[in-house]
Amino acid sequence: MDATSAGPWAGTGLDPLSGRVLEFLVGHPAADAGAVAEAVGVPADEAGRALRTLEDELLAIRIAGRPTRWRAGPPRSSLGSLLARRRSELAQAELYMEQLHEVYRSVSGPHAPHLVEVLERAEEVAARYGHLLKASRREVLHLAKPPYVTGTETAYGDGRDRQDGRERAAGETAVHDGVRLRSVYDTEGFTDEMSLETALRGTAGGGELRLSSGLPVKLVVFDRTTALLPVDSDQPSAGSLVIHAPALVAVLVALFEGLWERAVPMSLESRQDWPVPRQAREADIDERTREILHLMATGMKDDAIARVLGVSRRTVQKHVSEAGTALGARTRFQIALLAAERGWLEQCPSPAESVART
Structure with a gap:
């Protein structure tokens, strides 16, 4: 078993040390706190706290005597009871989440936030974009067109963000490995240094790029379930919409796919597909x-x-x-x-x- 991280214990609520102690006890009929501490490589007082935690969770049994010894309870029954309690707690948390969401909907105005969110401030757009990008697990679709500005607008294009001319740390808003990133850039967007660098960063991790002219709108679609687009493409500071409505997202996906099919494929990394006499x-x-x-x-x-x-x-x-x-x-x-x-x-x-x- 993995003794260097929470490993399989992350979902049980046990801390990594308690998990390591339980793994040791399962393989030994009985052991005192000193033997446990030596085996897992921690001071005796830390091992003692871990043993008491396991006792409170009904995962370890104290054996009377001097010195006090400990043994593990039968894992199937003891861990089964712990997991059942965790499932019950998660079910209660989900119910409470739904109650909180109903309260949120009741005070968020008449714009049906479960279908469309309106983000009015640049910092809201940047934060929401980063959250949606990190949550994506399959595919991100992207249409990029000018005007480009620093800050939130670069987030509409390359899996990264900029603020005050500085890139965020690598990976802070980058797509996860295995997520397919497809981008169509308006040819008018490839006439300044910022847009060139943005496209290069977006394809550096394996993203696919195509060029087209006259793109109708800036757009990002996340896992074909949520879409982000500006309220006014000509005024990036006017805010953005987050679309959740399945029918609207499907229309935007169809728009992207149509533009993708007609766009010209391009490679920015090797550029070997560009004939150079x-x-x-x-x-x-x-x-x-x-x-x-x-x-x-x-x-x-x-x-x-x-x-x-x-x-x-x-x-x-x-x-x-x-x-x-x-x-x-x-x-x-x-x-x-x-x-x-x-x-x-x-x-x-x-x-x-x-x-x-x-």
Whole structure:
């Protein structure tokens, strides 16, 4: 038996030491407190307290004499009685939980909290997200689209959270091993450093990523039983809804699956599924293309880049298209990421410097 943790005793209410003492007594006809202490490796007074605990639970029997000796009761009957008491206590606790829930429902307003919860504050959303993520055991489905902000919004995407620009400790809000994480990111979300890093973290543990354009809503579905989505996708600070209603969750799952089927699969870890021609490894690009790619990677649209550089929108698109062909990239996100990998964005002039050149 495992003597280093609570092991099988966690559900009985016994502390680990009492469990170890009982395991020793079961294998010995009788023993005094000193022998028990030596066997389990604790001081005699601690062994004595454990023996008295077992006596109170009717699991150990005191044998009169000097010194006092102890033996275990028949495990099937003595432990059976203890487990029966624990089951009765749990049943009473469940009944009390239901009573408390009825009180909660009666004072929580008219919005039927058993079907939909309304979270108005950012800290409420972050806490609820973390709780739902930790409770997930099978699958997490995720739609991510801009605008992205620090704090709660990153929680909508990668199995992690940020507060004030700092990541939480690893594992604090991460999905459990064995939980399948599938994410669809809006292509417009892959134009700034935060969204790129968020996607990388989300897939680092084996999560699956696909890209699509024009996602209708931000969404996370946990184990196909609960969904989290913002009240207003364009205003992340407006709060979020937690959906429990089975019919509504089923509709949101169907929405996700439809978008997933039409989205483009993507791997961010190896990127081996992105064809990279030989010339992309050997060729260089001119300074104008480098400037355009740099501005594109910061999140600027073609029209904005054209205005900054004093060129036409067609010129911007031509440079971007040529860079994509050289890199073998299919999307703007691939172009930006592969350009960074090739070092094409290093030592690039700032937007102000680019304007000064024109």
